Amino acid sequence: MFLPNRAFLFLVLLAAPLLVSAKSFTVTGGGSRPPALLRWVKREITVSISSSLYSENANIKYGSDVEGALERSFAAWSQATGVVFKLVRTENLRASPAGNAGDGINLITIAPLSENILLLGREADTVAGATQIFFNKNGVITEADVVLNPLQQFSTDGTFGTFDLESALMHEIGHLMGLDHSPIPAATMFANYWRNGILGLPRTTARSLSGDDLAAARALYGNGESLVCCGKFTGYAADENGEPISGILVWAEEAETGRLSASTATDSRGRFAIAGLPFGRVRVFAGLEGGFWWGKTGSLQTIFVGEYEVAKNAAKLSVIIPNLPGAPQHSIFAGLNGELATLPMPIAAGRTTTIYLGGGEIGGNGFRLGFDSPFIHTLPESAFDFRFENGMKGIGVLIAVDADIPEGDYSIFVELEGGLKAYLPGMLTVD
Ligand SMILES: [Zn+2]
Structure with missing residues (x-):
């Protein structure tokens, strides 16, 4: 339930700093274009936690549960996939500069060094963090560095106007594992996450992984018990003339509960794959993303693709989007x-x-x-x-x-x- 709080709501519309996103995701190395999928091959990843996260730090509210936030955020992804993270402390403050190869150390840092701030890109004044991935030509991740923005404030107790440290870590660790952004607002990997206080809620960013996050991670790593834990659909979206349509959102919902299982978008050639799906019956939908004044999720003109049984062997779906109107006049x-x-x-x-x-x-x-x-x-x-x-x-x-x-x-x-x-x-x- 929500208690109307006009003061906060007013801020939502007018105070841009509360609306900022945390979207940076940089891939580097291995040639100019990253392969479609980036993943780690090893199942145990050592991550060095910079002393800048532990030292008394103007950017993390004094008394915050940094240790707990780190443990829980890594554990969530670990439980989903069986990938083991070994966390070690380091005096190292500096993320590897962009280039073909890093220093081989996976680092999480919040140190206010110009090199770190550079990795945050042009949105350094607003984003909560950025993750930089190094990979080889086979799409194997060789290093990942997470920079929490040293120009922002973090807390673990819902302090108004700060970023929730645990939520920010959850999101960036998803990138560290090779995940891209999700179009689903409730997903940890949604591009925007929010400072505490928006809509009058102490904390709006969930500290748990959504079904969409789980599916994306399991598509790369399995569920810890099996690499073939999960089902997959591949497909192709085209208009009535057979022309491929890129950027069509495709998602699956559990047939019985209506709960969202996974989502993806079609690539420049109209192709898509939804993987990491739990077995069972799903209903698949596809739609055109509508406009929105700030942010990505407007509405969709949607078609029901069909109901399918998720099985180990990938089912191939063909999606025909009829007569796409140019303007999203039916946006909601x-x-x-x-x-x-x-x-x-x-x-x-x-x-x-x-x-x-x-x-x-x-x-x-x-x-x-x-x-x-x-x-x-x-x-x-x-x-x-x-x-x-x-x-x-x-x-x-x-x-x-x-x-x-x-x-x-x-x-x-x-x-x-x-x-x-x-x-x-x-x-x-x-x-
Ligand atoms: Zn991101």
């Missing part, structure tokens, strides 16, 4: 507390939450809000018209969440007149 946006945001929206089992939707034909005739999960229900009689501060029309509506909903991420869709569906995949999260 979602939010909480009367504001729209590119944020995962936490919902609680056994509770009701008011969600806000805006844009396009929201609130018009023939509009229907829905969920793929049988655990989430709309209370249509609770809906009220609403106008957001930017003038966009929308609605607020109460949704009820069953007490026995499994933890995970769930999609919202809006069905418009003519049967067109716009999705916000993985926008709702149950922790």
Whole structure:
């Protein structure tokens, strides 16, 4: 549940520093273009923790549980994949400079050296951190360095306006393992993560891995018990004339629960692969990403690809996206507390939450809000018209969440007149 807090919400729209993302992910070495997949081959990775994280440090709030944040964030990825991290301390402060090869040491540092700040790129004044990967021509990662931004403030107790250290580490360790960003707002690997305090919540970035994170990691490393733990789909997205379409978001949801399993996007030749999927029945969707004023997740004009059994042998899917309209006139946006945001929206089992939707034909005739999960229900009689501060029309509506909903991420869709569906995949999260 959310307590409306206008003061914080106001900040969400107007105080840019609260909105900053942490998106840097740099690959280097091994030639000009990285292979499609980057991964470690060894199953035990030694990571050196710079003394800059432990020493009294103006950038990490005094008394923060640095040791615990490091242990838990590495353990989460380790439990998901069976990859073992050996953490050692070092006096080393400096990440390897960009180039074909590093110094062979995997380092996590927050030392305020110009070389480290350089790795944060042009967004050094806003991002929480950056990870630099060195790899060889076979896509094997040979070194990874994580720079937590020494120009930012971190804490482990939800201090307003700071980055949550554990969440930041979780995200950068994902990069260290070779993962790229996820389009799913509730995923740890979503490009944007948030300072404490946004939407009036003490901490909005989950300290747990979402199904999408697990699938992405297991696609590279297995689940610790088996490299063939998981299933895979490959496919191709094209328009009606057979022309490939890049950047189409493809995702899978568990057929029974509606919980989001994994996502991916088509490459420049329209190809995609979703791997690391738990076995079972899934429903696969594909859609065009809509616009958004800041941030990536707007809405999707979505097609239902089909329902499939996830098996060890990769199934091949073919996705035809009919008649793509150029403008996302059917975009929908979602939010909480009367504001729209590119944020995962936490919902609680056994509770009701008011969600806000805006844009396009929201609130018009023939509009229907829905969920793929049988655990989430709309209370249509609770809906009220609403106008957001930017003038966009929308609605607020109460949704009820069953007490026995499994933890995970769930999609919202809006069905418009003519049967067109716009999705916000993985926008709702149950922790
Ligand atoms: Zn990132």
